[in-house]
Amino acid sequence: MELPVVVGVDGSEPSLRAADWAADEAVLRGLTLRLVYASLWERYEGSVPAEDPGRPVEEALAEDVIDTAARRARQRQPDLKVIADLAPDEAEYALVRESAGATLLVVGSRGRSGVAETLLGSVGMAVAARAGCPVVVLRGSHDNQAVTAARGGVVVGVGDGAEVRAVVAFAAEEARLRGVSLHAVRAWKCPAHEPVDHPLLVGEPARVYEQRAADALEAALAAASPEPTVYRRTAEGHARRVLVAASHEADLLVVGVRRRPDHGTPRLGRTAHAVLHHAACPVAVVPHR
Known part of the structure; x- marks a missing residue:
């Protein structure tokens, strides 16, 4: 049914x-x-x-x-x-x-x-x-329409974990239904405490983390096999800030939430909490199962 x-x-x-x-x-x-x-x-x-x-x-x-x-x-x-x-x-x-x-x-x-x-x-x-x-x-x-004249596309924030494929799959279906492109975004940061003499970081410390983000993005998209045109983007910074910025050019922003019990009460993570308060477009919250 x-x-x-x-x-x-x-x-x-x-x-x-x-x-x-x-x-x-x-x-x-x-x-x-x-x-x-x-x-x-x-x-x-x-x-x-x-x-x-x-x-x-x-x-x-x-x-x-x-x-x-x-x-x-x-x-x-x-x-x-x-x-x-x-x-x-x-x-x-x-x-x-x-x-x-x-x-x-x-x-x-x-x-x-x-x-x-x-x-x-x-x-x-x-x-x-x-x-x-x-x-x-x-x-x-928004102009009260699921399909808007702007057609800025569907943006999905790609996080970690096996559950991310369900989030990407949902976003891909929304993009397919609307006939728009899917924009997959992965945020990354170079930890301030990372030792500069680490063998993997000599010369280009930030490049290593950027590449890891790109690899994670590709893995998530490969698992979900989205049908619409997909644009990939990695961005340095906190995920919540990166996604709020991306929402200004989107018809729909999709994020996943991993429910975290706090004394028996489910709570949203910081990224979902921030985009729900500050996004410039409709936000879809997809629960991790």
Whole structure:
């Protein structure tokens, strides 16, 4: 059974833009779109009068939110099958639970305090850390489309470990669906504590680490066997800075996350944490299994 693309909505403009993006993504993949509204999400300004005086206003509000999002998705993609559902739970728990039966989970970037759309909200961060499927967070000044006019391509950050092939494979499929190129990026650094008289480093200490990065990049791409045109790039510096910089010319940035338990609570690594807060384009977080 093909699993749907799931998107969390709450009536806010960022969540409606996420629904637009998710509708396009579902069409690209030939999948159903599932809209989920968690009825215990924080209330947004305004209210919707209940048609039935005996019905709670919150219930009317929840139904209006989900109906509006579903109607918008169907208008955007008339041939798309759309399912809308109310989840009686906190947003974080409802969406993580939904991820177990999803191909992809999409959430909007919600700002806090006076820095709206600059920092990712707590729900988006928690879902990205705990979801059982890839999560796309709608970062940046995207135009609400999975396929954009800019067609800057899909950028994937290539890290370490056998799990990287799943990350590259996901990015390659996203590039194939959009008909754009795949840009594989590997960051490297020359450790400051490396002895300069090390036999491998005599003459060109940095070159050794750059070559190791290039070799790791080739190995990851060979394992994933991506179909679209692939551009390879190694860059000196911290991975988080390299990828945030690359996001300014990308339609989608893909990173892998290796969940690290901290007293029983999953946490994102520094690279994923940084790009989710500061990337200039949508970010796909692919869990390491």
